[in-house]
Amino acid sequence: MEDSAVSLQQQLLEAGVHFGHLRKKWNPKMLPYIFAEKKGIHIIDLNKTTECLQEAAAALKSIAKSGKKILFVATKKQAKDIVAEAARKVNMPYVTERWLGGMLTNFATIRRSVKKMQSIEKMLTDGTLDSVTKKERLRLQREKEKMEKVLGGVAQMARLPAAVFIVDITHEAIALAEARRLNITTFGVVDTNADPTKVDFPIPANDDATKSIAIITHYVTAAIAEGLAERASEKEELEQEEEMQERSREISVDIEEESSIRPVKGAKQPPKRRVPLAGGGGRRPAQKR
Numbered sequence: 001m002e003d004s005a006v007s008l009q010q011q012l013l014e015a016g017v018h019f020g021h022l023r024k025k026w027n028p029k030m031l032p033y034i035f036a037e038k039k040g041i042h043i044i045d046l047n048k049t050t051e052c053l054q055e056a057a058a059a060l061k062s063i064a065k066s067g068k069k070i071l072f073v074a075t076k077k078q079a080k081d082i083v084a085e086a087a088r089k090v091n092m093p094y095v096t097e098r099w100l101g102g103m104l105t106n107f108a109t110i111r112r113s114v115k116k117m118q119s120i121e122k123m124l125t126d127g128t129l130d131s132v133t134k135k136e137r138l139r140l141q142r143e144k145e146k147m148e149k150v151l152g153g154v155a156q157m158a159r160l161p162a163a164v165f166i167v168d169i170t171h172e173a174i175a176l177a178e179a180r181r182l183n184i185t186t187f188g189v190v191d192t193n194a195d196p197t198k199v200d201f202p203i204p205a206n207d208d209a210t211k212s213i214a215i216i217t218h219y220v221t222a223a224i225a226e227g228l229a230e231r232a233s234e235k236e237e238l239e240q241e242e243e244m245q246e247r248s249r250e251i252s253v254d255i256e257e258e259s260s261i262r263p264v265k266g267a268k269q270p271p272k273r274r275v276p277l278a279g280g281g282g283r284r285p286a287q288k289r
Helices: 002-014 028-033 046-065 077-089 107-125 134-154 173-181 210-261
Strands: 019-022 034-038 041-044 070-073 163-167 185-190 201-204
Touching: 002 046, 002 210, 028 034, 028 046, 028 201, 041 046, 046 070, 046 163, 046 185, 046 201, 046 210, 070 077, 077 210, 107 134, 163 173, 163 210, 173 185, 185 210
Parallel strands: 070 163, 163 185, 185 201
Antiparallel strands: 019 041, 034 041
């Protein structure tokens, strides 16, 4: 365990995770996670980063194992592609273009927009719009593309997520505020200019460098993948156990039915009782009173 922690710290160091913001931009609440100051820049304590990252990964793994959804949020240019790809790998919803106000707190409206987008897409593919003008068809095509760019990552999210993973909680302040208002568990990459107390699971790290964002995102995504794999394995084992129990019940029923119809081989059968008949008439003699 210690060796793996050292290895992780080395990877974090090489990715520049420890570089914070200028001292004049710091948030005093980040003091417990700051190791030192060098040339006016705060240096993040990688020991704390490792501990927080492992703790966050374990919690995310548990959520994924329970079958619940985790929403990834990162609209920064240097983070959006990394986060979108990672979320798709584990089949989780994501927002990487623009956070629509009320995406969580007004979820019903967002779902209606998603259904409208899916309806337009269906009409464009099944021939429903063949009779409309080319101009109208082009307008609907552009509307669908515009909606898909913003809502495509949450199209399959039928209900509110159990958790939200955010890159740069300062940049994604609205998303964080909505999640906190709904008591949704929050995980966030927190730089030295942010308030770590606003997140349930803060991960102190450089949230601007592409390499830093990538290593943090890939680490938590790997944990989510493990949780999903364990869930699938347990589900398969449960299905096999239920199948075996069903087979056992069927065999028991077959044995019971067969034993009730066929006599057991070698068992003595009770002698048949012979009833004496009266002189050829086939009737029993009258009993004397």
